[in-house]
Amino acid sequence: MKINIPESSKKRIVIVGGGFGGLKLALKLASRKEYQVVLLDKNNYHQFQPLFYQVAMAGLEPSSIVFPLRKAFQKNKDVYIRVTEVLAVHTDKNQLETSLGICNYDYLVLAIGAETNFFGNEKIARLAIPMKSVSEALFLRNRILSDFEKALSTTDYEERQKLMDIVVVGGGPTGVEVSGALAEMKRYVFPKDYPELNTDEIDIYLLQGADQLLLGMSEESSRKSLEFLTQLGVKVRLNTLVTDFDGEYVHMNNGETIHTSKVIWAAGITGNKLRGVPEGALTRGNRIRVNRFNQVEGLENVFAVGDIAYMEEENYPQGHPQVAQVAMQQATQLANNFRNLHRGQGLLPFSYRDLGSMATIGRNRAVADLPGFKFQGAFAWLIWLLVHLFQILGVKNKVFIFLNWVWNYVTYDQSLRLIIRPRVPKSGEVEVEP
C-alpha cells in the first residue's frame, strides 16, 4: 500500500519528526514553495519539551505547551502532514515504510530525536517514570496525585512514607527543575490539599551521578543550583548512581537504599532507533553521524538534524549538546541548503552559535549562562520566563501560559490537580488509532 499523498512535479522532501528541528525545517521550506513537503509524526502536535515538568507539576495544561501541527501549516497547500508511525527506511529505494503505507522521497530528513535512556536496565525502564513526552508528564501528574490519595488510606507509617517520598534521578535541567518544583509543592500546595497528612515528612531526593549538577553549564550555575535546591529542602546526593529499583526500594552505588514508590527518571537520553539506518552511521548515544551539511554518512539525499544528529565541529569535537537550539539552527541551515540545491548551488557547512542556557529552580530562582554573562537568582528567573514565553509556538499558548504563571505565582497554587484519565475502552472495542 502506498501512503495517500498526491504526486507533484516538485521534488519531495520527507521530514520525519515534528520536534524543534523537524517543525522549523518544514516551516522554512513551506514558505519557499520550492519542494513538496511531507511531515510525518506519530502525534498530531508539536511538543514544547522545556515545559514538560510544569505539566507534571500541575502548573500548566498539556494543551498550553503543545501545538497542533495542522494549525501551523493552514496557509501552505503544498505541505502534507501525516500522523503515522515510521517503521523503517529503505535508502536503496528512497522509500519509507510507515503504518499508513510506503512513502517515497527525493530527500529525507530524519528529525526523530531521542528517548529516555535507562542504560539497559529493564526493571528500571518498567518501573521508573520518564518525562520525555507530554503524555508521560501527564502520567506523572496523575501518579503523584494518586499516590497521595493512597497515602490517605494507609495506616502503616512506612507504607505511607513510601507513597509520599519521591526520588528524582539525574541532575540535568529536567531533574533540577522537577525537584525544585516538587519542593515548592511540598511547601505550598500539599499541606492545603492534604491536612490529614504530615506533609513536612515528604522527602524529595535528587540523585546525580557526577560531582556537580547541570554538567553542561558553568561552575557558578552548578554551585548555585545546588545551593538553591538545598535551601528548598531537596536532598541532593552527588556522585550517586542508581543501581536498581524494584518499585519499593531504590538501590544506590554507595550501598544505601531509599524506600519509595516513585522514581522520576531524567538520567539521560539515547537516540530513537529507525530500522534501515546504516549501522555504520550510528555512533555513541545511538546518534547518527552526519557531515557539516547534516548529510548522513554515505547517503547524499538523507539528512539528520537535532538530537539524533552527531556532527563534529572545531569547537564541538564530541558533537553538539542535544538541545533545542542546535536542532533549530541546523534546521534553518538545512533549509538554506535545500534552496541552494534547488538553484544548483553548493552546500554551506553548519556552525553552532551557542546562545546560552538556563534552568529554573522553584519560585523566583534560576541560573543563566548567557554568552559572556552569567547570573543567578530572581533576575535570571524573570529572564527564564520571558525566554520560554517568547519561544513557545502560538499567540494563544503565550497568553494562556503567561496568565497561568501569573495566577500560580500570585495564589501559590498550581490548580490543575486533577487525575483525569481517558475513558476506559469498553470490552470488545478497538480504539481507532490514527
Place this chain on the structure above:
Amino acid sequence: MKINIPESSKKRIVIVGGGFGGLKLALKLASRKEYQVVLLDKNNYHQFQPLFYQVAMAGLEPSSIVFPLRKAFQKNKDVYIRVTEVLAVHTDKNQLETSLGICNYDYLVLAIGAETNFFGNEKIARLAIPMKSVSEALFLRNRILSDFEKALSTTDYEERQKLMDIVVVGGGPTGVEVSGALAEMKRYVFPKDYPELNTDEIDIYLLQGADQLLLGMSEESSRKSLEFLTQLGVKVRLNTLVTDFDGEYVHMNNGETIHTSKVIWAAGITGNKLRGVPEGALTRGNRIRVNRFNQVEGLENVFAVGDIAYMEEENYPQGHPQVAQVAMQQATQLANNFRNLHRGQGLLPFSYRDLGSMATIGRNRAVADLPGFKFQGAFAWLIWLLVHLFQILGVKNKVFIFLNWVWNYVTYDQSLRLIIRPRVPKSGEVEVEP
C-alpha cells in the same frame, strides 16, 4: 478492612458523589460544622456537565470545566474526601462497602447521579460514544480528530465519507448543542485544517425519537432550535429511532440506514446502580423513590438527591426533571434539614422552583425559557454564556473559560485540536489506581 477516617464525637454524614447535588450539600454542611462530613467520589474532581460538549469540540480544556474536590474544602478540617469506588450499601449495618474498605455512616446521602441509557442494546453500548463524563468528552475529541486523520489516508470515497460523517442521537440539550457545534466546526475549522478533504461533504445528522427537539422546553424553543440547526446545515430527523448500529451502519425505525463510523449517543440517561439499595425503592429510569424530605422510602437515615432521586410533588407528578438545578436545590434543602435534625427540629418538605432552561446552538444563537419570559437568538446566547460562566466553580475557571470563549469567538478557531493520549503503560506495569 475499614476506611481510614478518624472517629469523631460528631455524627457522620457520608455523601456518595461529588456532582452538583453532592458537592453543594458537602459545602453547606462543611460551613456549619455540626457533622463530620465524608465525601466519596471515584474522581478527585467535580465535573461541570453542561460544558462537556465544548470539551468534545476542542473548544475548552477538560481542566477548565472540572474542579479539584480537595481545593473546595481546603479550609474545612472536618471534611474527609476519599477517591474510591462505592461498591454496595448495607443499610441494616449502616455501612458502605468501598474499594478502600468499610465506611460507617450515621446518615447516608446518595448523590450518585445517572449514566448513559443505551436501552439495553449492548452493541450500541459498545460502539456508540456517550458523553456523560469529561473523560468521555475527551475520548470523543480524540476520536473525531483521529477519524479525520484516517480519512486523509483513505482513497475509497465511501470509506472516507463514513469517517467524516457524524450521527448524533438524541434531541435534548446535549444532542442539540453537540450538533450545532459540529456544524460550526465543519464551516470554520475543518476546511482550514484539512484542505485535502472536501469538507463540504461532511454530513451531520441529528436523530430525535419525538416529533420535536428539546422536549422539556417550550414549543417556541423547540421550533426555533430546529430552525437554527437546519440553517447551520444539520440534517435533523424527527420521529426517528435508532434500532441498531454495527460500527458501520446506523439502522433506523423507518428502514433507512446511514453509513458512518461515529455515533454520539445522547439519547437518555438511567440512574446509576448501587448494590444494596432496596429493590422496592427503585422506580422507572432506575431512580430511587424518596419522600419530600429526600428520604429513601423505608429508610430514615438514608437520603437521595439529584438525578438519582425520584420525588413526586404537586406540580411534578412524574418526578422532577434530571437537571442540575433540582440537585442543587434539593441539596440546599437537605442541608437545612440536617441542621433541623441536629437541633431536634422537624424536617421541611422540598419544593422545586424552576428557574428556566436554555440551550445554545452554535455561534450567536440560543433558546431560553425563563419564568414568564421566552426568547431566542443572539441575546439568549449571551445570557447562556453569562449564566454558565457564573455557575462554574472557581474564579480561575471562570477567567480562563471566558478568555477561551473570547478567543474562539474572535478567531473562529477552537484551538485544542490535539489527540493527546496518556502514556501507554509499559509491559508488566500495573497502573496505580487511587
